[in-house]
Amino acid sequence: MANQQDIEKIRSAQTILDELFFLLDKAEKQFKSARNWGFIDIFGGGFIVDMIKHYKLGSVSETMNRIQTLLEKLQSIIKEIAIPTDYRMNTGTISTFADIFFDGIFTDVYMQSKIMSNLNQVRELRTKLEQVQSLLAKIAG
Numbered sequence: 001m002a003n004q005q006d007i008e009k010i011r012s013a014q015t016i017l018d019e020l021f022f023l024l025d026k027a028e029k030q031f032k033s034a035r036n037w038g039f040i041d042i043f044g045g046g047f048i049v050d051m052i053k054h055y056k057l058g059s060v061s062e063t064m065n066r067i068q069t070l071l072e073k074l075q076s077i078i079k080e081i082a083i084p085t086d087y088r089m090n091t092g093t094i095s096t097f098a099d100i101f102f103d104g105i106f107t108d109v110y111m112q113s114k115i116m117s118n119l120n121q122v123r124e125l126r127t128k129l130e131q132v133q134s135l136l137a138k139i140a141g
Contacts, residue, residue: 006139006140007140009077009078010078010136010139010140012077013074013077013078013132013136014133014136016070016073016074016077017074017129017132017133017136019070020067020070020071020074020129021126021129023063023066023067023070024067024122024125024126024129026063027060027063027064027067027122028119028122028123028126030056030059030060030063031060031115031118031119031122032119033056034053034056034057034060034115035112035115035116035119037049037052037053037056038053038108038111038112038115039112041053041108041111041112042108042109042112045108053111057115060118064118067125071083071084074132078132078136081132081135081136083132084125084128
């Protein structure tokens with residue numbers, strides 16, 4: 001059975017986890033939208049499709065930054081459990097530039113692979129945080 005201090009830490013951690021799950025849902029939807037625009041881009045998009053896709057990626061970048069901040073905060077609260085804290089979006093400024101200004105099948109496919117990789121990372125992070133949540137529930141008794 002956990003003591004009062006542990007229970008407070010668990011409650012704080014649970015509040016952060018709740019917000020993280022909300023943001024992970026949001027990030028997954030945003031990556032899926034960017035992925036869909038990426039498919040359109042591969043099969044004959046153009047400058048406007050590129051701009052929409054990168055606008056979507058810009059939106060998800062803000063969400064991922066917030067997720068990163070919350071992961072670090074969660075780790076500071078529950079030091080006893082290893083929290084994955086390195087989940088920054090991986091597309092890169094050079095990739096964005098190349099995708100827009102050297103628009104072609106190779107850059108489109110490359111960007112699509114980056115989007116899919118980030119989407120998979122969001123899904124993996126959700127699974128890891130569900131495990132943390134389960135562990136915290138066991139500790140709380």
